[in-house]
Amino acid sequence: MDYTISITNKCNLKCTYCYERHLNTEYGCITSDIRGKIADFINSRNDVGVLYLFGGEPLLYKDTVKYYCESIKAKKYVITTNGTLLEEEFIKWCADRKVTINMSHDGIECTDRGVDTALLDANLKTLLKYQPDTLVQLVYTEETLPKLYDNLMYLHKLGVKKVSAVMDSFLQPADPDAFGDILREQWRKVSEIKDLYVYELATKKKRIKENKQSLCEICKKKIFINWDGNIYPCVQFQNRPEYNCGSIFTGIKAEEARKAHPDYSMVSERCKGCEISKYCRNSCACRKMATTNSVRDISEAACMEEQVHILTALEIITKENGG
Ligand code: SF4
Numbered sequence: 069m070d071y072t073i074s075i076t077n078k079c080n081l082k083c084t085y086c087y088e089r090h091l092n093t094e095y096g097c098i099t100s101d102i103r104g105k106i107a108d109f110i111n112s113r114n115d116v117g118v119l120y121l122f123g124g125e126p127l128l129y130k131d132t133v134k135y136y137c138e139s140i141k142a143k144k145y146v147i148t149t150n151g152t153l154l155e156e157e158f159i160k161w162c163a164d165r166k167v168t169i170n171m172s173h174d175g176i177e178c179t180d181r182g183v184d185t186a187l188l189d190a191n192l193k194t195l196l197k198y199q200p201d202t203l204v205q206l207v208y209t210e211e212t213l214p215k216l217y218d219n220l221m222y223l224h225k226l227g228v229k230k231v232s233a234v235m236d237s238f239l240q241p242a243d244p245d246a247f248g249d250i251l252r253e254q255w256r257k258v259s260e261i262k263d264l265y266v267y268e269l270a271t272k273k274k275r276i277k278e279n280k281q282s283l284c285e286i287c288k289k290k291i292f293i294n295w296d297g298n299i300y301p302c303v304q305f306q307n308r309p310e311y312n313c314g315s316i317f318t319g320i321k322a323e324e325a326r327k328a329h330p331d332y333s334m335v336s337e338r339c340k341g342c343e344i345s346k347y348c349r350n351s352c353a354c355r356k357m358a359t360t361n362s363v364r365d366i367s368e369a370a371c372m373e374e375q376v377h378i379l380t381a382l383e384i385i386t387k388e389n390g391g
């Protein structure tokens with residue numbers, strides 16, 4: 069089982085696409101009372117694969133992050149950070165313990181997020197010194213999509229070898245046809261960047277080659293532990309009582325949520341008859357919830373993004389197979 073602990077939903081940035089701000093929930097962080105209880109709960113289950121330390125910005129509470137890396141027994145530890153609070157000492161501490169740091173950086177222009185790009189560049193370079201294979205996570209909006217290739221090249225020139233580029237979940241294009249054309253053009257250019265691992269294309273290629281669809285299920289392979297100790301299936305469901313799956317005090321109670329939400333992994337109406345459906349992430353409840361605020365549908369923009377990823381991945385496979 070993979071576990072995500074939300075250290076806090078507070079953050080020192082103000083990204084327009086922030087999922088936390090759109091969730092509109094109460095802000096808080098793990099208190100000293102609850103800190104050890106979360107570790108005890110997870111350790112008592114003795115089944116941890118990956119432990120994700122998440123936020124908000126988890127490094128607002130570095131001590132808590134360090135505490136979980138040291139006190140919870142896991143096969144792998146991953147911290148997701150906006151990078152603003154990274155210091156060399158902390159990066160070194162993580163590198164010595166093989167704790168992976170994933171950092172977000174949107175490329176050439178980050179001031180809209182409330183951060184100086186030069187600061188992020190400097191912190192990223194220090195991180196790459198200790199973790200050269202760091203996964204850098206970029207979010208693109210309708211405005212920044214035309215510069216997706218440029219922004220990824222910018223990161224690549226800073227020394228980044230692995231990126232993930234994700235669309236703003238709330239995106240609703242004003243002109244879907246024009247948007248689709250730019251999306252296709254940008255992703256084609258991205259696929260041609262040499263020596264850059266692009267998570268979305270790599271995983272799509274894998275899915276096409278394996279030729280099997282995976283279904284999203286409530287608390288079967290991963291759980292999300294909120295900073296208040298409540299358990300939910302995934303980040304997008306935090307503080308939605310109808311999806312609560314117990315707490316660190318009562319244990320995981322996923323059966324009721326599974327019964328109450330048989331539509332959790334349903335494929336939406338728009339996907340009926342879609343020929344590339346089996347390669348698509350259309351059953352991912354977290355993605356459906358993020359893009360439409362419902363588990364019954366996926367947004368038009370997310371559907372277009374899937375189509376573009378699948379087409380681009382198919383082109384790469386065709387090229388690799390000699391045309
Ligand atoms: S860095 Fe992450 S948590 Fe912080 S405002 Fe941006 S999207 Fe939200």
Ligand code: SF4
Pocket residue numbers: 338339340342343344345346348349350366370371372374375
């Ligand atoms: S590409 Fe779009 S229509 Fe097809 S399965 Fe995916 S989300 Fe549904």
